[in-house]
C-alpha cells in the first residue's frame with residue numbers, strides 16, 4: 001500500500017528545501033497532483049490533506065473522475081496532456097486550466113468553443129518544447145512570440161504562462177538548462193508585453209526533477225509518481 005499522504009508531505013518538504021536554497025517562498029509554489037491512472041478513492045485522502053489541484057492527461061478519464069468525485073468542487077481540475085481538437089468542448093466543460101496548448105489551431109479551436117459555450121476567460125498555458133525533441137509536443141521557443149501575436153484575436157482565451165517537460169535524465173541536474181531557458185523566455189515575453197498574455201505561471205518540474213525546477217523559478221509543479229507511486 002502506498003501512503004499517499006506521507007508521500008505528499010515528503011514532496012512538500014522537498015519543495016520547502018528547494019525554495020529555501022533559492023531564496024524563494026514555498027507559498028508561491030503550487031502543486032498539481034497528477035492523477036492519471038489513479039482511482040478516485042485513492043485521490044480522496046489527498047483532498048483532505050490540502051491538495052488544491054489535480055492534473056489529468058486524458059479527457060475521458062478526467063470526466064469520469066469528475067462525475068464520480070464528491071470533492072469535485074473543492075479543487076481545480078487541470079488538463080496537462082495533448083488535447084485533440086475534437087475533445088475541446090468536453091475538456092472545457094471541466095477544466096480550470098489547460099497547460100498543454102501546443103498549436104495555434106488548438107488555441108483557435110478553444111477560442112471558438114469558448115464563444116459557443118459562452119465562456120469568457122478560458123485560462124491556458126503554452127507548451128514549449130524547449131529541448132526541441134522531435135518526439136515532444138509543443139512550440140519551439142522561437143515560435144512563441146508569433147503565436148502570442150496571433151493569439152490576440154482569441155479574445156475568449158487568457159494565456160497565463162508557459163509549460164514544459166524536460167527530457168528524463170538519470171541526473172536531474174542535467175535538466176537545469178531546460179528550465180532556465182523557459183524562465184528566460186517567459187521574462188523576455190513579459191517585457192515585450194502582448195494583449196491577452198500574462199506571465200503568471202511557469203509550469204515545470206515533475207517527480208524526478210522538481211527540485212531543480214523550483215530552483216529555476218517554477219511556480220506550478222506537476223507531480224504524479226512522487227505522490228501516488230509508480231503505476
Ligand SMILES: *Cc1c(COP(=O)(O)O)cnc(C)c1O
Pocket residue numbers: 034036057080081165206207208222223224225226
Ligand atoms: C505524467 C505527467 C506528469 C507527472 O509525472 P511524474 O514523473 O509521475 O511526476 C507531469 N506532466 C505531464 C504532462 C505528465 O503527463
